[in-house]
Amino acid sequence: MISKTTIDNVFESARVEEVIGDFVLLKKSGSNYKGLSPFSDERTPSFMVSPVKQIWKDFSSGKGGNVVAFLMEHEHFTYPEAIKYLAKKYGIEVEETQQSNEEKEQANERESLYLVSEFAKDFFHNSLRKTEEGKAIGLSYFKERGFTDETIKTFELGFSPDRWDAFTGHAIKQGYKLEFLEKTGLTIVKEEKQFDRFKGRVMFPILSLSGRTLGFGGRILTSDKRAAKYLNSPESDIYHKSKVLYGIYHAKQSIAKEDNCYLVEGYTDVIQFHQTGIKNVVSSSGTALTADQIRLINRLTKNITLLFDGDAAGLRASLRGVDLILEQGMNVKICTFPEGEDPDSFAKANSLEDLSVYLEENARDFVNFKASLLASEAKSDPVKKADTIRDMVVSISKIPDVIKREVYIQECSRIMDISEEVLFNTLAQLLQKDKRDAGKKLPKPMGLEVFTPEKQAVKKVDVQFELERKIIELLLLYGNVEEDFEDLILEADEKGEIAFKPEVVKSRVFEKIFLDLQEDEIEFANDEFKELYYEIINTLNQEQGLQLDTFVNQLKPEKATAVTHILMEEEKYQLHDWDGKDIFVKDKKVTIAQMVSETILNLRRHLVAKKIDELSKEVKEQENTENQNNLQDIVDYITLKKVLSEKLNRVL
CATH class of the missing domain: 3.90.980.10 (DNA primase, catalytic core, N-terminal domain)
Structure with a gap:
């Protein structure tokens, strides 16, 4: 067992953005960081990290949590192993008791x-x-x-x-x-x-x-x-050899820093490069390059430079991997070494400066490289030249970015001395064929089916679940904020009609929520939210504040994950870059009191509606003599629901 002191020291030292940054290329996005999901195959970032809250959320897979949760999900660590990994990273001594034989067997x-x-x-x-x-x-x-x-x-x-x-x-x-x-x-x-x-x-x-x-x-x-x-x-x-790259552990930081990854074939190539001073290098370990291996690099950089021997077999091997890299939306260059040399021998024989200069001067864009290689093979044979051009357009068709495709078509036109129009027509045919082939693999389009009401059924929203979730969110984000609240006191007017009389009261958010729910004797229906509610209220009451990162780290993993999902829900809107589209969203902090009041009113209204339904069912089931009281209760509750709806500006 690891001591609590060690765990506390780890959480105090570990920075979620630094740890995740070792595995995912993160870019600043407002007060947060975003990147490509390490848990799913995507080209648009849906992975968000919050340095302020010290949590992360992957909107594509639904996973999220603190720094330990990330290591447990991504690296399949146990909780103790994640703590030990972080302790080693931040130079913290691990205090632990001896494991028993029974614990080892577990x-x-x-x-x-x-x-x-x-x-x-x-x-x-x-x-x-x-x-x-x-x-x-x-x-x-x-x-x-x-x-x-x-x-x-x-x-x-x-x-x-x-x-x-x-x-x-x-x-x-x-x-x-x-x-x-x-x-x-x-x-x-x-x-x-x-x-x-x-x-x-x-x-x-x-x-x-x-x-x-x-x-x-x-x-x-x-x-x-x-x-x-x-x-x-x-x-x-x-x-799983198709998902692993030799040297990735030693290269990851350098790859992210240099924004480029050199890809070689063997173990010794990686080691020799690293020893010479170029550390952003990995190897596919003799296996053919796979999409999973490319995605592993894609988390750290968008740029790959393939390094190959100067022999024909090596050059051919380089071309097979190019299309796979392009399909992932990445940029690829190719560098070959003089005949008789490979990355290992060349790095051993040259200084860091000479090696760096050689790589910079000889790394060619894939279009130029492929054109020169295939053209030399085709020579003056027009049929082979046509096949060469088509081969190049096939590679270009793999690129998902439309602008990049057009630039490469123009470059191909210039190098191969053929009109852009012909190349664009060929590209269009290839893209159309890919669409048709993809369509054949897909199941029958839903639009062609005859729908029955059962097929069209939509999952019903659990209103109470959403409202309870919202209360937890408000407590976590704004629990200790002091606001002016318009308290609503039920009174009968001169005509005897029930109405709300407003009264402004200054209160902290958690006090307002607690007192309102207590007054109405409202209990949470969801057990997980119920436990969180009392933990948050107690923390705010005793410590006069809620340090989110500390609070999350002290929770059990399943609770910490639930809290993360709630806290990061709003952050997903940063992924859409609304400001860049000149759409400016109102800051929620301006409307805290309104959000709190509306959430409580909506919960009251929902519970009143449930009570009306329950009483209505009882009326149908009871004898006539027992109906009178229930009917009066229903009338009273309908009146209350009407008042609540008017206050919320809802139409009945």
């Missing part, structure tokens, strides 16, 4: 896979640095590649001993279950035997965006032709 399976992977990473790294075999074989290999001790330590490189069960046997002795060793792919189990998957290989740990160990890449050092040169961890609950 860790879920996914967490067990992470623990096993972390243990394996440490085992392989220690084998490299502290065993004679590791130093003689593994360390010598890395030194030959030119890697320094600091680089080896940074990337936690390792060595798996050349024995059948060196790792497996040690892990089992340390209490790790064979079941989880097998599920991570670290151990292969066949019948009664088990042996190490990465026996005799140098090891490259593959980390998540937050630094958790997901899997491994292992390179064999012998000349055994029957064994694969590189071997990766198999797919598991924590490792």
